[in-house]
Amino acid sequence: MAIGDLTAVDGTDLYYVDVGAYDVRGYGTVYILDADRPAVVDTGLGTNVDLVLDALDEVGIDALDAILTTHIHLDHAGGAGFLADEFPEATVYTHEIGVRHLVDPSRLVAGTKAAVGSQWQFYVEPKPIPEERIDALEGGDEIDLGDRTVDVIHAPGHAPHQVVFHDREDDLLFSGDAGGIRPPGADQLFPTSPPVNFDLEGCLADAETIADRDPEYICFGHFGHEPFTPALMSEYERVLSDWVTQVREKRDELDDDEAVIEHFAETAETVEPWGERKTRDENRLNVKGVLGYLDEQN
Secondary structure, eight states: OOTTOEEEOTTSSEEEEEOOGGGOTTTSEEEEEOSSSOEEEOOOSSTTHHHHHHHHHHHTOOOOOEEEOSOOSHHHHTTHHHHHHHOTTOEEEEEGGGHHHHHSTHHHHHHHHHHHGGGGGGOOOOOOOOGGGEEEEOTTOEEEOSSOEEEEEEOTTSOTTOEEEEETTTTEEEEETTTOBOOTTOSSOBOOOOTTTOOHHHHHHHHHHHHHHOOSEEEESSSOEEEOOHHHHHHHHHHHHHHHHHHHHHHHHHOOHHHHHHHHHHSOOOOTTTHHHHHHHHHHHHHHHHHHHHHHHO
């Protein structure tokens, strides 16, 4: 996949476009559901909205009805305001906890800058969304897209404002960051444990929830989709638990959080297509989240 490429998921009405978040191929995945009420799931950073518009045109969608965000982290919802401007009749759907941050993104931006550091160069200031354009979601809700119903499942382990969406018509589950990340060059799922709300027990429960749904395809928040088996979530539970154990043990050894962060950044095995820089940045971010979680346990 190259940045800007559109991929069709066989046997479904789903497509996705790579919007090249962080200048990494495949990392910015924006899903397009060609439903009676056309929808996108997640929107990328907002830096390459033109690629989403081009993809919608290629699919044959000229009016977007629904903008679904799995959570409000800016790599998933940063483009929501831009798309809402382009399609003034579209409704933006997000968990009720996240609504105020889409209406006024200032605290979200400040928190993101603190968390990602130098990676902010790849972001763009998000556009505020009028509250009347937003439909606040909670677990158990359903979104009617005309020819299909999308279930809303609260998945707060990664962030309290995260949901996953299950399109029952095509049996697709959009996991946001609840199912981990699968870089094409990785032989196992990669953990995602950013600050400030990462909660291990919550993430393990979310993985079990996804496994119980047992969809035909899991649509990851990054790098596209793959066929699903419940064993995939068992793998992610092991990966997450092992990751937290590694960070805990290194903190006990070094007794210096900055040294712990840099240890995992400097010793990270480069994952493609991330490359060395992004692999290190991901490890820094994920270690910070685990350290915050460990503090909460004390």
